[in-house]
Amino acid sequence: MYVAVKGGERAIDNAHAWLAEERRGDTAIAEISVAQIREQLTLAVNRVMAEGSLFDPDLAALAIKQARGDLIEAIFLIRAYRTTLPRFGGAVPIATDNMTCDRRVSATFKDAPGGQILGPTFDYTHRLLDFKLAAEGEVPDATEVLTRQDATPHIMDFLNREDLVQTEPFDDTHPPDLTRAPLELPATRALRLQSLARGDEGFILGMAYSTQRGYARNHAFVAELRIGIVPVELEIPELGFAVEIGEIQITECETVNQFKGSKTEPPQFTRGYGLVFGMSERKAISMALVDRALRWKELGEDFVGAPAQDEEFVLYHADNIQATGFLEHIKLPHYVDFQSELELIRKLRREAAAETQEAAQ
Amino acid sequence: MSEYNFAYLDEQTKRMIRRAILKGLATPGYQVPFASREMPMPYGWGTGGVQVSAAILTPADTLKVIDQGADDTTNAVSIRRFFEKTAAVSVTEATGDASVIQTRHRIPEERLREDQIIVYQVPIPEPLRFLEPSEVETRKMHGLEEYGLMHVKLYEDISQHGAIATAYAYPVKVEGRYVMDPSPIPKFDNPKLEMAAIQLFGAGREQRIYAIPPYTKVVSLDFEDHPFEPTKADHACDLCAAENSYLDELITDDQGSRMFMCSDTDYCASRRRQGHVGVKGTVFEGSAT
Numbered sequence: 258m259y260v261a262v263k264g265g266e267r268a269i270d271n272a273h274a275w276l277a278e279e280r281r282g283d284t285a286i287a288e289i290s291v292a293q294i295r296e297q298l299t300l301a302v303n304r305v306m307a308e309g310s311l312f313d314p315d316l317a318a319l320a321i322k323q324a325r326g327d328l329i330e331a332i333f334l335i336r337a338y339r340t341t342l343p344r345f346g347g348a349v350p351i352a353t354d355n356m357t358c359d360r361r362v363s364a365t366f367k368d369a370p371g372g373q374i375l376g377p378t379f380d381y382t383h384r385l386l387d388f389k390l391a392a393e394g395e396v397p398d399a400t401e402v403l404t405r406q407d408a409t410p411h412i413m414d415f416l417n418r419e420d421l422v423q424t425e426p427f428d429d430t431h432p433p434d435l436t437r438a439p440l441e442l443p444a445t446r447a448l449r450l451q452s453l454a455r456g457d458e459g460f461i462l463g464m465a466y467s468t469q470r471g472y473a474r475n476h477a478f479v480a481e482l483r484i485g486i487v488p489v490e491l492e493i494p495e496l497g498f499a500v501e502i503g504e505i506q507i508t509e510c511e512t513v514n515q516f517k518g519s520k521t522e523p524p525q526f527t528r529g530y531g532l533v534f535g536m537s538e539r540k541a542i543s544m545a546l547v548d549r550a551l552r553w554k555e556l557g558e559d560f561v562g563a564p565a566q567d568e569e570f571v572l573y574h575a576d577n578i579q580a581t582g583f584l585e586h587i588k589l590p591h592y593v594d595f596q597s598e599l600e601l602i603r604k605l606r607r608e609a610a611a612e613t614q615e616a617a618q
Numbered sequence: 619m620s621e622y623n624f625a626y627l628d629e630q631t632k633r634m635i636r637r638a639i640l641k642g643l644a645t646p647g648y649q650v651p652f653a654s655r656e657m658p659m660p661y662g663w664g665t666g667g668v669q670v671s672a673a674i675l676t677p678a679d680t681l682k683v684i685d686q687g688a689d690d691t692t693n694a695v696s697i698r699r700f701f702e703k704t705a706a707v708s709v710t711e712a713t714g715d716a717s718v719i720q721t722r723h724r725i726p727e728e729r730l731r732e733d734q735i736i737v738y739q740v741p742i743p744e745p746l747r748f749l750e751p752s753e754v755e756t757r758k759m760h761g762l763e764e765y766g767l768m769h770v771k772l773y774e775d776i777s778q779h780g781a782i783a784t785a786y787a788y789p790v791k792v793e794g795r796y797v798m799d800p801s802p803i804p805k806f807d808n809p810k811l812e813m814a815a816i817q818l819f820g821a822g823r824e825q826r827i828y829a830i831p832p833y834t835k836v837v838s839l840d841f842e843d844h845p846f847e848p849t850k851a852d853h854a855c856d857l858c859a860a861e862n863s864y865l866d867e868l869i870t871d872d873q874g875s876r877m878f879m880c881s882d883t884d885y886c887a888s889r890r891r892q893g894h895v896g897v898k899g900t901v902f903e904g905s906a907t
Contacts, residue, residue, distance in 0.1 A: 265690040265691055265692045265694070265695040266690070266695050266699075268692060269692055269695055269696060333660070336656040337656050337657065337658040339656070340655050340656040340657075341622065341628070436653075436655075436656070437653050438653050439651035439652055439653050439654065439825040440825065441651060442753065442754050443754075569752055569753060569754060573753070578656065578660075578661060579661045579823045581660070581661075582660030582661030582662040582663060582665075582823065583661055583662035583741070583823055584662070585660060585662070586660065586661075586662030586663050586741070589663065589685070589693055589722075590685060590686045590691050590692075590693070591686075591723070591802075592686050592866050592881070593686045593687060593723045593724055593786070593802075593803075593804055593864070593866070593881055594723060594785070594786035594787070594802045594804065596804070596851065596864075596865070596866060596867055596881075597785035597786045597804035597805065597806070597849070598785045598786070599867065600785065600849055600850065600851055601781075601783065601785040601849070604781070604849070605779050605780065605781060605783070608780055608781070609780075
């Protein structure tokens, strides 16, 4: 006698209770606070804000805590929350020359107005485990200097003055919103950049790296990488002018890439652009390289079949929430479709066996 | 959950989805792009179906959710709970009592009526996707009604295997125009696609909605000399003795013994309630659930 398996509801309740316990871990160890995550796991918070497309360090820290440190799960929580929020309007484009730079480096000029600022970077740390961190200790104060009060001009602008770099066409149309309209191809550059900015860091990194290794190579120099705080302004229709509604930290990367030109047009450098919430230069540089690779058509280059050139391939696969959901759904029950394949393969094998037997007789 | 709107989605979003549904019903089998929202459940787990259900549910509706034909599979439970929480609609496991049925991979055995809507969860809405990976290309092919590639694929199956080697998500042509993916239902269910109820298909991740209005002609693709054949396991249900229902196969012991039971759990239970007993079944006792 067989009694059909039931109990989905109870299993789910029990799983959730167990999950909550696992999240808390050993109760003899103090519970981590959202503020601790926000202040001490800043780069994780930054990634969740960037790929969650929501600048809110407190919510990102809460999501990280709830997700037990699984950043893609945390991004998912933020996205699902973000989608329920009302839209008040679009901000005035941020002016990154007005950035208060915490870090600003150029790989193309040894010095430029505004100077090079190394900032709080891992770059020249030797990657040796610091066992002092295992014991709680005070951190020595870093030297302080006053931040630059003037605007810091973009290095690309100096190249532009000589006409050495391609000028971007000015476009002040409101950019499309990937989260409010279905993705339709071909996409504008604004939409591509939007997709890359919220795309998976690992995916964009892999795509960018592939261009460096020869799949649509477009040798990139980092003309400028800057990280800092910029004000965000919103036009208030009732007031008739823009007011500052807050500040965000962003990372901006501008690359100068190999030139195009012809007999009639003198050669000019081309550009790639990356901009990401928070301090996230790996992502910003990757984004600039992929942006440049995707621009082959407008720059009159050949499509060489490289994945990074294929906007459908890049845009359809960059989103880690879409990717992880679909990937992980294959663990859901598929009894019914598997059963139909099972029947089919049995039938095909039966028929094949019968034919072989017939042939032998 | 008062912090969310009825059935979770805001009214603007529902209106956008309803427009896509109406467009879908007006062009049966055509995939309508829609601005799929990020739902609080993962893509690939029914977000398309959930958004369609959310857009059509009214407080007076009775909802049934099945996955693999069963009301008790974990993801069906999870989606049913979502609507209980966000829409407070009444829910049922009885196919006949439901006004809206959300399903993954099955069409119920009981014939659906004109006053019912069935909502399918769709993973990959494009029937040509595995023949042509580019969306730009497949949209063109639908536009030009260029379905030769699909027939070549079915023909290649026959030349290689002696039969069409597609057992689920078997492509259909709707009202003589669009080739459509009926979602990964077993081909056993394909003949039921011509029905009295409204059929809506939602693919969240792929941002597509499509539909089949009641009594629409739905033809499973085939060849004259290799006609379409709905198939199922060659057994009767071991619990309720049904001979014409789609069956799940279970492995029951370490020796690999098998048994077969209806994939549609409500159908099986109601038959047992009526006194049908299969080879390994027991006389039905207990409540209606």
